Amino acid sequence: MNKFTLLFKILPLHAVLAMLALTSGPARAQGPSVQSLSPERALELAAERNASLRAAILAAKSARLEVRGEEARYVLTLFGDAQAARSEQPSYARTGLSLNGQDGVDASLGVRRHLLWGTDLSLTFDAARVENRLHTYDPSDTSTFGPAFSGGARLLLVQPLLRGFGTEVNRAPLYQAEARRDLAELSRDATASAIAKGVLTAYWEAWYAAESVRIAESSLALAEELWKNAARRAELGSLSLVDVLPFETRVSTQREELAAASAELRRRNEDLGRLIGLDAPGSELTLEVAWPPAPGAREGDPLAMAMGASPAVREATAQVEVAKAQLYGAGEASRARLDLQGWVEARSAADTFPRLAGDGADGVGGGVGVSLEVPLDADLSRTTQARARLGVASAEQQLIVARRDVAAQTAAQAAQEEASRKRVEISQKTISIAERQLAAQQTRLKTGTVITADVLAAQEEVRAAKQRNARASVDLVNASVSLDDLTGLLLSRHAHLFEEEGR
Numbered sequence: 001m002n003k004f005t006l007l008f009k010i011l012p013l014h015a016v017l018a019m020l021a022l023t024s025g026p027a028r029a030q031g032p033s034v035q036s037l038s039p040e041r042a043l044e045l046a047a048e049r050n051a052s053l054r055a056a057i058l059a060a061k062s063a064r065l066e067v068r069g070e071e072a073r074y075v076l077t078l079f080g081d082a083q084a085a086r087s088e089q090p091s092y093a094r095t096g097l098s099l100n101g102q103d104g105v106d107a108s109l110g111v112r113r114h115l116l117w118g119t120d121l122s123l124t125f126d127a128a129r130v131e132n133r134l135h136t137y138d139p140s141d142t143s144t145f146g147p148a149f150s151g152g153a154r155l156l157l158v159q160p161l162l163r164g165f166g167t168e169v170n171r172a173p174l175y176q177a178e179a180r181r182d183l184a185e186l187s188r189d190a191t192a193s194a195i196a197k198g199v200l201t202a203y204w205e206a207w208y209a210a211e212s213v214r215i216a217e218s219s220l221a222l223a224e225e226l227w228k229n230a231a232r233r234a235e236l237g238s239l240s241l242v243d244v245l246p247f248e249t250r251v252s253t254q255r256e257e258l259a260a261a262s263a264e265l266r267r268r269n270e271d272l273g274r275l276i277g278l279d280a281p282g283s284e285l286t287l288e289v290a291w292p293p294a295p296g297a298r299e300g301d302p303l304a305m306a307m308g309a310s311p312a313v314r315e316a317t318a319q320v321e322v323a324k325a326q327l328y329g330a331g332e333a334s335r336a337r338l339d340l341q342g343w344v345e346a347r348s349a350a351d352t353f354p355r356l357a358g359d360g361a362d363g364v365g366g367g368v369g370v371s372l373e374v375p376l377d378a379d380l381s382r383t384t385q386a387r388a389r390l391g392v393a394s395a396e397q398q399l400i401v402a403r404r405d406v407a408a409q410t411a412a413q414a415a416q417e418e419a420s421r422k423r424v425e426i427s428q429k430t431i432s433i434a435e436r437q438l439a440a441q442q443t444r445l446k447t448g449t450v451i452t453a454d455v456l457a458a459q460e461e462v463r464a465a466k467q468r469n470a471r472a473s474v475d476l477v478n479a480s481v482s483l484d485d486l487t488g489l490l491l492s493r494h495a496h497l498f499e500e501e502g503r
Contacts, residue, residue, distance in 0.1 A: 038288045039203050042276050046199045047497040049277025053195055056188040057500050063177070063184035070174040073114060082107035101133035116171060118164040119157065127151040152347035163337040163373075172328030179325040183318040190311035192498040193491040199275050200481045206268040207287050208474040212261040212467065219463040220254040226442075226455065227251050250456055292473045294424070295417070295480035302487055306410045307403060309488030316395075316402035323388070323395040330388035331381035337373040342366070410486050417479035423472035430465040438462050 037045075047053065088101040110124030131147040164170065227247040233239035269285045307313060344366035375381070438458040445455050484490035491498070 036286045036288055037203070037272075037276075039200055042199050042203050042272065043196055043494055043497050045276035045278075046195050047192075050195050050275070051277075053188075053191055053498065056184075056191040060181070060184040060188045060500070063181035067174070067177045067181050070177045073173070074116065075113070077112045078110075079112060080107070080109040098134060102130060103133075104128060104130045114170075116167045118160040118166065118170050122156045124154045124156070125152075126154075148349060148351055150347065150349040152345055154343060154345040156343045157341070159340045159342075161338040161340055163332060163335040169329050169332055172325070172332075175328055176322070176325040179318070179322040183315065183322050186311065186315045186318045188500075189491055190315050193311045193485050193488070195275070196490050196494050196498075197481055197485040199272070201478050202268070202272040202275050203287065204292055204474045204477050204481075206265070206272045206285065207289060207292065208470055209261065209265040209268040210287060211470045213258065213265050215463060215466050215470070216254065216258040216261045219459065220251065220258055222459060223247070223250045223254045226459070246456055250459070292477040294421075294473075295477065298417075298483070302414050302483055303407060303410050305487035305489070306406050310402075310406045310486050311488060311491065312402050312486075313399070313406050314488075316399040320392065320395040320399050323391040326391060327385075327388045331384040334375050334378070334381040334384065336375065337371070339371045341369045341371065343368075406486055410483065413479050413482040413486065417476060417483060420472050420476035420479055424469065424476055427465060427469035427472050431462070431469055434458070434461040434465045 082105075084105045086101070086103050088099055090097065090099050106126065106128035108124055108126035110122055112120065112122040114120055128150050129147050130150070159165075227244070227250070230239055230244045230247045234241050234244045272285060344364070346362070346364045348362045438455075438461070441455045441458040481490065484493065
């Protein structure tokens, strides 16, 4: 009797498995409590904790605030100022030295608005109080004039005729801000869809790793049972010791496979924990779903849906719009400037403040003028415009690439989904046949009409069929998730989880 046969006779099966688990890999430190997860809960955690999604949401909010700031450029603005001053100026004349002084207080208040045509329109009201003093060389000879009061209103219009003229140029910053806002929101949606795809894919890969462990454990238990039976028969003399060795080898092989499957499960759990933002990604996860749900029949043409709703295509389209928006006003800052100015004003002056409102001296005035500024080198303007046009061409090429990539990925995932669906059906039938074959071989082994290799081959066929069925089931659901991501259905299905707060 060898040491393994003795071990199984002394210890129960679950104790042996526990010992194998301790010796098959490094000791696992005790971590936080086990997390029980459904696919929906995993998505909820990712939506709450994923840093990439938070960053994309903040970028979208910032872009919306930028649009609001550009819209505020065309609102009515109130402005004003006030000041008090005292000055003295010495002078020399034929009569001798004199000192001229002045005390004054003035204030103004007005409104200003920038219009879509580039026009700046302002209306200003002002009032002032002035008192003059004259000191001659004789200190006793001091004259004071005033105080005098003045007030007026001035309407000023500045209209650009070259640089800054036209609604397109003046709305260019708003167009660009709106295009950047749309791009930021689409980038947020693309990020959310990619996160949902990544989480679901990681979830089902972790499920497959857990299923592989269950299959390995079941195969190990069966291999150990066959080994024990073979060892008993060898003790009774109905089976040679040489015939027992393949069963022992099979047990050792299954233990290796279980150790490898357990290590893969830990890695997959860590990947999933990282994606959903767990504080301790290496902790064990218990997945609630017993088996991946088989996706239903897909309605509509996936390729047509992807071309219209794919987050990647929509984001590339928005990049084109951003590039086109940057064409507005490209090189505007280096164009020649010719501004027409016009103003009218009314003023009144009086020696007392009450008379200023009615009995003071009144006057009106107005004027027109132009101002000119011409850059002597037009290279900057040409370069800026050329760069903007290249930006549009580059974005359009990127859109073509995005559409081709999405089309290729959609076709590949649709084919993968169909192939996986067929693999699931075939592997399910294979499992049934393999299990019947194994039962028959075990019966024949008891009667001594079959060789050891036939039993082991039948056992391996059952394990492999179960493994293929699990892999095909995960491939099917992952292909469906990828197709949903490409066609925009994944985001729309889980939009409630990725909605912005306070949008």
